[in-house]
Amino acid sequence: xxxxxxxxxxxxxxxxxxxxxxxxxxxxxxxxxxxxxxxxxxxxxxxxxxxxxxxxxxxxxxxxxxxxxxxxxxxxxxxxxxxxxxxxxxxxxxxxxxxxxxxxxxxxxxxxxxxxxxxxxxxxxxxxxxxxxxxxxxxxxxxxxxxxxxxxxxxxxxxxxxx
Amino acid sequence: xxxxxxxxxxxxxxxxxxxxxxxxxxxxxxxxxxxxxxxxxxxxxxxxxxxxxxxxxxxxxxxxxxxxxxxxxxxxxxxxxxxxxxxxxxxxxxxxxxxxxxxxxxxxxxxxxxxxxxxxxxxxxxxxxxxxxxxxxxxxxxxxxxxxxxxxxxxxxxxxxxx
Numbered sequence: 426x427x428x429x430x431x432x433x434x435x436x437x438x439x440x441x442x443x444x445x446x447x448x449x450x451x452x453x454x455x456x457x458x459x460x461x462x463x464x465x466x467x468x469x470x471x472x473x474x475x476x477x478x479x480x481x482x483x484x485x486x487x488x489x490x491x492x493x494x495x496x497x498x499x500x501x502x503x504x505x506x507x508x509x510x511x512x513x514x515x516x517x518x519x520x521x522x523x524x525x526x527x528x529x530x531x532x533x534x535x536x537x538x539x540x541x542x543x544x545x546x547x548x549x550x551x552x553x554x555x556x557x558x559x560x561x562x563x564x565x566x567x568x569x570x571x572x573x574x575x576x577x578x579x580x581x582x583x584x585x586x587x588x
Numbered sequence: 589x590x591x592x593x594x595x596x597x598x599x600x601x602x603x604x605x606x607x608x609x610x611x612x613x614x615x616x617x618x619x620x621x622x623x624x625x626x627x628x629x630x631x632x633x634x635x636x637x638x639x640x641x642x643x644x645x646x647x648x649x650x651x652x653x654x655x656x657x658x659x660x661x662x663x664x665x666x667x668x669x670x671x672x673x674x675x676x677x678x679x680x681x682x683x684x685x686x687x688x689x690x691x692x693x694x695x696x697x698x699x700x701x702x703x704x705x706x707x708x709x710x711x712x713x714x715x716x717x718x719x720x721x722x723x724x725x726x727x728x729x730x731x732x733x734x735x736x737x738x739x740x741x742x743x744x745x746x747x748x749x750x751x
Contacts, residue, residue, distance in 0.1 A: 432730075435728075435730055436730060436732065439730055439732055440732065440734065443732065443734050443735065443737055443738060446737075446738035447737050447738045447741045449738070450738045450739070450741040450742035450745060450748070451741055451745055453747070453749075454749075456742070456751065457738035457739050457741065457742035458738065459738075476664050476687075476751045477664055477749045477751050480658045480659060480661075480662055480663060480664045481655050481658055481659075481664065482654065482658060482664045482665070482684065482687040482688040482689075482751075483646065483651050483654060483655060483684045483687065483688075485687075488646050491645065491646060492644050492646060495643045495644055495645060496643060496644075498643075499643060500643060501639050501640055501643045501644065501645045502645065511735070511738055512735075512738075513720075513727070513729070514727070515683055515687075516679055516680075516682065516683035516686075516716065517679075517680050517681075517682075517683025517684050517686075517687060518680075518683070519679065519680075519683070519712075519715075519716065519727075520678055520679035520680025520681070520682070520683055520712055521645065521646045521680050522725060523679075523680075523711075523712045523715065523725060524639075524645040524646065524648075524678075524680060525645040525646075526645075526725070527725065528725070529725060529726050529727075529728065530720075530725060530726070530727045530728065531728045531729075531730055532727065532728070532729060532730070533729075533730060533731075533732045533734075533735040534735040534736060534738075534739070535729060535735075538735060538736050538739065539739065541736075541739065542736075542739035542742055542743055543743075543750065544739075548686075549682075549683055549686045550716070552682075552686065553679065553682065553713070553716060554717075557676075557693075562685060562686060562689070562690065562691070562692060562693060563692050563693065564676070564677070564682075564692075564693045564695065565598075565692065565693065565694045565695070566676070566694075566695060566696075566698060567595075567598055567599060567602055567694055567695070567696060568696075569599065569602055569603065569606065569696045571603065571606050571696075572606065572674070572675075572696040572697040572698075572701060573697060573701050573704075573705075574606055574609075574610050575606060575609035575610045575612070575613045575620035575621065575622075575674055575675075575697075576613070576620050576697070576701065576702065576704065576705035576707075578610045578613040578614055578620065579613035579619070579620035579705055580705055580706075582613060582614055584616070585613070586616075586617075586640045587706065588619065588639045588640050588645070
């Protein structure tokens, strides 16, 4: 495959994301975002934003696409897959992508473009490096002697399945 | 409520998280993490790590607890709630917390303690500030003229429900 072919393939899948996102922006319970997971040139699963419709603040397009693709593949990893998104992923979706481990991510709209429509993720990106207690939602550590007990039990579990 | 009462309350809920996490570390399909959502001193919902059991890499304890609490409250926001976690949240869970908007987060084990059991989230935290294409999972922007079409449709949708 030439570089141009590759580029037109990425544009093809991203345009499908954009079309789905546009449709979802008119659907009750939706938001203007969509994502796809593709493996070896074939669609594995799609996902659209369902935050308000499903009362699930984690139901961003990328998270939904990852869940659907993993269910489809019967695996909790997306090795060999590419994730396409109509928009640059937020920190939650970035984290989900790192846990699902696809090979690469391609996206169309940037954060700056999303911000114009009222979706400003940069606030969350700015919160991450702050010390926990100084965040707008404070994250407080509480030292407990028992804090490592779950990890000790995990390491002692000979049948554990690492992930 | 005095500061001491408050502190013992936090320790009470965190110990429940630790007990649940320890139990989940011995359960097939689980991992050594648990989280709770509490509102006005009452338990709303709990969540345990179910990544391998549900083939869902996003099924971290905090995400599961947020989903369960939102379903319980029939809302996509957790205003007035506190999230307790057996361990310091990873970037995905931090993002999920920001989207769910509880009032505060309390956690027991630190990243450093989790890393000793093989759970090292700091790698993801280090990836976030890198330019997308330079991340270990590369994030590639692709400029498309149609990229803003979903946002235009969203802003034109008079019945949209902001979130």
